[in-house]
Each structure stands twice: as C-alpha cells, then as structure tokens.
Amino acid sequence: MSVMTGRFWPAAAALLPAAVAAVHIGPAATWLPGVRRLLFPGLSGAGRSGHVALTFDDGPDPVSTPYFLDVLDRLGVRATFFVLGEEAVRHPALVRETHWRGHELAVHGWTHDRPWRPSPARDREEVARTAQALYDLTGRYPQWYRPPYGILTTGRWLAARRAGLRTVLWSAWGKDWRADATPASVGARIAMDLLDGGTVLLHDSDRHAAAGCWHAALGALPAIVGECRAAGLTVGPLSDHTPLGHRTTRPPSSRTVASPPAPSR
Structure with missing residues (x-):
C-alpha cells in the first residue's frame, strides 16, 4: 500500500460522518423563505393565481380545533389541516368531523420532533403510518406532507415521496406560536x-x-x-390551489388496506 493510499482511507473515514450529516440536513435550508421562494416555489406553496391556500398545523386538538372549524364554517372557507398521527388516533372523532365539514387532511408526521439525527427507516414508517391512519379514518388518502417545524431532511422528503405525498411548506406565516402573538400581529405578519x-x-x-x-x-x-x-383572492385548501393537486381515495401501494369505518354522527 502506498503512503498516499494509507493516508486517504483514514481521512475519508473521518469525513464520512460529516458528509452523511450534510446530506441528511441539507434540505433544511429550504426553511429560509428566500431560498424557498427563489429556488423551490412549489415547496413554498406557490399555486394558481387568484387563490390563497389556508393551512393549519399541529392538530387535531379537542381544546382548540373545534373553534377553528366553527369560524371557518361561518366564513365559508375550507382549509388543509396538517395533523400529527399520534393525535389523530387519539381523537378520531375530531379527525372525522374535520373531514365531514369539507376540509382536507394532510400529514404532519407521527410526532412533532426535530430530525437532527438521520433515521430514514423511522421516517418512512412514521410518515406512512400517519397517512394510513388518515385513510382509515376518512376513506381518503392524503396528498400533502409538511415536516414538523418546517425542517425538511433528505430522509423525510424521500419518506413522503414513497408514501405518495407531495411536500409543501408555506409562503406566509403569522408567527402565531409565540407567547406575544395577538390577532393583530398575526394578521400583520401574514399581510x-x-x-x-x-x-x-x-x-x-x-x-x-x-x-x-x-x-x-x-x-x-x-x-x-x-x-x-377584498384583494379579489379566493381562499381554500391546497387541493384547490395547485394544478398538480389530485384527489386520491386509495393508498399508493398494492398492500391490503382495511375498509374505513362508515361515517356516522
């Protein structure tokens, strides 16, 4: 073995963890609004002219989600709800209620964790598990995926694709998750x-x-x-927002899926 070869492999082995980490977390740069808008308009939620997509994250929550459903009813607006799988199975009646009221359900992951370490197998299992849970509860397979915190990794992007989901983040947010948020501050930030x-x-x-x-x-x-x-824009779910939207009623796989329960109120 030459001296150069002997030096190469230890150096390559030392750099491998850094390379793996870079591949894993690299897509998280799309969290930056400027990067999304300029390089990935579809990922930023850019859709058809004359329309705005309204989306909600982190439900279903029996304490708060029903209030949103009631206000949306009064406004005559339908939206897309990105739900957590573990909460969906805890509150199945609320998931069904959201669906019955005409809203679109989408995948926000099984739990709301930060993906700092690569775990592609877990990503695949949790994204697919959430999509399946929504199908089992509503009879409609979801179209969309948004990672928790908007942190997209290679593993989560691939997991969404394998599950037949399209990843979408956002164009405008109200920073409504802050302790100092008010209706005025949320509206001004979005505007x-x-x-x-x-x-x-x-x-x-x-x-x-x-x-x-x-x-x-x-x-x-x-x-x-x-x-x-007032600006002449209609407001609705993502499925009405993008020409690539499609309504799917079956999971994108050949595996046997249990029939969803019949809706009953």
Missing part, C-alpha cells in the same frame, strides 16, 4: 409576506407552542380571509 397564489401557515393547537397562543390565530382568521377577498 407582509402573502402574495397572490401563496400559502398561509397557522396553527390550530398550542400543544407545541406557547400556551393559549391559538387564540391569536383564531382571532386573526376573519381579517385574513376578509383581506384576501
């Missing part, structure tokens, strides 16, 4: 960033945020919808 064809991110739960902060998002909803309509 600052929202453009025609954009996607709004709000939260229908404070489970992973400051206690009680969901009141700020709820209070901001009428003004957000009103301002969009």
